[in-house]
Amino acid sequence: MIKFVNVSKKFSDGTEAIKGIDIEIPEGKLVALIGPSGCGKTTTMKMINKLITPTAGKIFINGEDITAKNEVELRRNIGYVIQRIGLLPHMTIEENISLVPRLKGWKKEKYQSRVNELLELVGLEPDVFKTRYPLELSGGQQQRVGVVRALAAEPPIILMDEPFSALDPISREQLQDELKDLQKKIHKTIVFVTHDMDEALKIADEIVVMRDGKIEQIATPDELLRNPANEFVHTFIGEDRINQGISNRRVMDIMISLHQTDKLERDLAIISFDSTITEAAKQLIRQNVDKLAVVRNEETIGIITKEEVLYFVAGMRREEGSSC
Ligand SMILES: Nc1ncnc2c1ncn2[C@@H]1O[C@H](COP(=O)(O)OP(=O)(O)O)[C@@H](O)[C@H]1O
Numbered sequence: 001m002i003k004f005v006n007v008s009k010k011f012s013d014g015t016e017a018i019k020g021i022d023i024e025i026p027e028g029k030l031v032a033l034i035g036p037s038g039c040g041k042t043t044t045m046k047m048i049n050k051l052i053t054p055t056a057g058k059i060f061i062n063g064e065d066i067t068a069k070n071e072v073e074l075r076r077n078i079g080y081v082i083q084r085i086g087l088l089p090h091m092t093i094e095e096n097i098s099l100v101p102r103l104k105g106w107k108k109e110k111y112q113s114r115v116n117e118l119l120e121l122v123g124l125e126p127d128v129f130k131t132r133y134p135l136e137l138s139g140g141q142q143q144r145v146g147v148v149r150a151l152a153a154e155p156p157i158i159l160m161d162e163p164f165s166a167l168d169p170i171s172r173e174q175l176q177d178e179l180k181d182l183q184k185k186i187h188k189t190i191v192f193v194t195h196d197m198d199e200a201l202k203i204a205d206e207i208v209v210m211r212d213g214k215i216e217q218i219a220t221p222d223e224l225l226r227n228p229a230n231e232f233v234h235t236f237i238g239e240d241r242i243n244q245g246i247s248n249r250r251v252m253d254i255m256i257s258l259h260q261t262d263k264l265e266r267d268l269a270i271i272s273f274d275s276t277i278t279e280a281a282k283q284l285i286r287q288n289v290d291k292l293a294v295v296r297n298e299e300t301i302g303i304i305t306k307e308e309v310l311y312f313v314a315g316m317r318r319e320e321g322s323s324c
């Protein structure tokens, strides 16, 4: 179990990134840290493997205060997966995966069979992939290797900082499913940082919602959806879920439907029902109007307003701009 007791972090430039947090991460569970960019997720995670030292409070792993622990030794027992993988380009996939086992002094036979086993676990044929170099793999394949590399030396704890966020949506979904299946077999203690609420809801046993260096709520996905602790959590869940897939949303999805009896203002600029919301935004700006008539087969079927569009476009920007 990982336990944070009243932990704070103030960086040398004065930034108070973490303001007195308490978290208990149970053994064998996958716990997601989620919150807006800059809320302190990465800082929290890096304090577990001592890439960052707290300025106050204590962190315990299985009851042992990590302050006194040797960091190299500590990190060998903690797998770490980051967004842009960090596979070593001049090493083959086999060499990459077996790196920590070799540092730990495993015999050749043992680490070789471990590499085969791990590659199979994520659907990469060992004979095909072992001898390849990272750049000879797709992004999704590289990230699978990144994940199994973190598992190679069988660390009891694995830290994953937005490991799938640079992937295309299909690979991301696949890797989420694979991680979920994998976790059913390996039961590791996994700390998973994400800014994607759907991802957290899908894979986590527990979710820690953070804001501005503090914790707003710790709950299971079900509890979180049912009982958001406050307005912030409520809005965060809501916004994020509304934002999902916004780039592909069509004006049909947000238009106000017209009934045959409704009177339509004359001379409204028009937009086709199958246009995207982004296109609607461009029309509104180009024509400098507040409303557009939504047409289908030359018939007006609804109205779309600037207010509605701005709301969605703002959401979209947040989604595409978030890089935490
Ligand atoms: N090395 C650093 N020095 C100063 N400020 C930092 C440093 N690292 C992170 N911060 C600041 O601490 C806050 C939390 O950052 P971070 O933990 O990376 O957030 P998140 O991962 O949630 O996006 C941010 O305001 C960030 O700018």
Ligand SMILES: [Mg+2]
Residues within 6 Å of the ligand: 041, 042, 043, 193, 324
């Ligand atoms: Mg981060």
